[in-house]
Amino acid sequence: MRAPTSGEFYERWATVYDRVARLPGLRSWRGGAVDALDLAPGDTVVEMGVGTGANVPELRERVGPGGRVVGLDITAEMLRTARRHPERTGAGVDYLRADATRPPVRRVDAVLGAFVAGIFPDPAAAVDAWCDCVVPGGRVALLNFQRSDAVLGAPLNLAFEGFVRLSSPGTRLSGGSHADAFEARVAAARRRLTERTVDRRYETFGGGYLGLVSGTVPDDTG
Template identity: 50%
Template sequence: MSGSKDLTETFYGRFAGVYDAVAAAPVVRSWRARCVEELCLSPGDTVVEMGCGTGANFPALRERVGPEGTVVGVDLVPAMLRQAQARTERHGWANVHVVRGDARQPPVATVDALVSTFVVGMLEDPGDAVRSWLGLVRPGGRVALLSATRTDRPALWPANLLLRAFTRLTAPGHRLRLDSPTRNLERRWAESVDALFDETVDRLTDRLGLGFVVLASGRVPEG
């Protein structure tokens, strides 16, 4: 497990700048904003993002919780957190905080909502991670997940080959493996959604970006 963490830190530390440019692209930003909408945040709420990267979701999260709320971004990679912190300081957000930590063992207490975008597909045991995240969210709070996937639109199936190549290039360790990176991505997504839906109500799934992006959300039951 330690080797996997080291590989992730090295890979994303090297490409933090490129990651930030892609994450902040208008179309990607629209997918992220749609995911944040599913949290149904209110001013004053506390929300945590697991695998916050360079803080691309911070603007949408901060807008929803307002200056009286709190945003906490958790990530493993120091280079990512430096860019996330710089984004926070650039905007003068005193209530947005970044914390170095492993998304599988989140270093946060109870929150009103939790979001994770393009992260569960990289975790070796995403089901366990999602279950641990659900334990952090108060009854009535929501959890929203976002991931890439192969499109289900027949006319676009050839583009799935591009997604496979992109996933192999951008997922730490996959270039050295013989199994399909997109199948692994989808298996991990399925495990994540199963864990999420097993313990939530008011569940939702959706496809975005011509079917290449999947969204799932649910509410932690009360009582």
């Protein structure tokens, strides 16, 4: 039996994903990711793999009425679910159905990738595409789940394997675990962001189970 692609998986589970995305504890973590972008009124920000738009209200608040928020996702049902929430739609908010590894946007002020780096077969190439569409001085931020080094983290680290199996289809390596494959992809995305940016920052949330890496795209013409 053929395993579902990531797009097929999220098409089926968009409603459940939306409920999880709205859990109260996630709001502060999402706020931290938005803070890392250093947005200003009037900016244009793109969220790659926007899902059901849980980050959109925070992004829109930062860019103000003169700014623009673009939510990009390959899954039609995710975007339909996002548009059902009044607080995630309206003036200055656009949703595009497109492949986040080949974003149809150029010269934006910031890019956010929340919980998506681990699902791409070539995450470094995806980060390259994101950096390429950001203007010099703009920022890119990656927020991802990860296993924690906390002393009391062992039981939750075991649960992490099951979580990744459910939420990130297609990330299993031959002879390895879903969690190992997922974290290898996240690490590749973070390395490429480190190579492509300056003024880098790394933060953790939720007892170390979320990691946020961000950086500024430099002006290479100088």
